[in-house]
Amino acid sequence: MGAADDIFPSHQSPAFVQTRWSEGWGYAVIGFGSAARMLTEQRAKMHASVDQIGLAIFFLQRHRVELVLKHALVLLGEDVEAVAKLPHRLDVLWRRFGQVVRPLDPKGWRYLEGEFGDFVEAIHKADEGSFTYRYPVNREGEESKRAPFIDLDALERYAERFDLGISGFVDWIDEGRREAEWHNQP
Structure with a gap:
């Protein structure tokens, strides 16, 4: 049996990841958020390797923010293909989200901007192209410039609050749309 057959079996087992239960933007948000949260909670067991794993945790949280914004855009009616083609830059995604909201x-947009704009800007500036915490060098071969310290608890708090806040807002908008449609029925 080859590596592909071992890694991607053709039969179901409770021990295997079932990717059909993880389709779509929303489940990607859950996956990256849960992985980051679990690693953050278990960091004491990592001892010295927490410094290296911390880079992966930052990337997971940063990607979570990106996915939250892209998922929200799709739920608010943006074309899935167009959203998929948007760059990884959080400043671009945040501006696009604002243009839609x-x-x-x-x-509501003024509220969101006041509650989350600072967080999105901080994460964006720390990793503008989604490379800084994944690779030791950028595309030009220059060393990635990272903050000297990361408070993983603070990062989790802000990311979770952002995730819940944006999701809640989008749900509220969707509920308003459904209510308006219901009232406009013949």
């Missing part, structure tokens, strides 16, 4: 709820 502002006409729907200007007051």
Whole structure:
């Protein structure tokens, strides 16, 4: 049996990951968020390797933020293909999210910007292209410039709050749309 057959078996088992239960943007958010949270909670067991694993945790949280924004855009009606083609840059995604949300709820956008804009900017500046915490060098071969310290608990708090806040807002908008459709039925 080859590596592919071992890694990707053709039969079901409770021991195997079942990818059909993980399809779509929302499940990707759950996966990256849960992995980051579990690693953050278990960091005391990592001892000295927490420094290296911490880079992976940062990347998981950063990617979680990216996925939250892309998922929200899709739920708000943006074309899935267009969203998939958006760059990894959080500043671009945050601006696009604002462009979609502002006409729907200007007051809601001001709230979101006030609650989460600082967090998105901080994560974006720390890793503009989604490379800094994945690779030791950038595309030009220059050493990745990283913050000297990361408080994983603070990162988890902000990322979880962002995830829940954006998801809750999008659910609220969706509920409003459904209610309006219900009231406009003949």
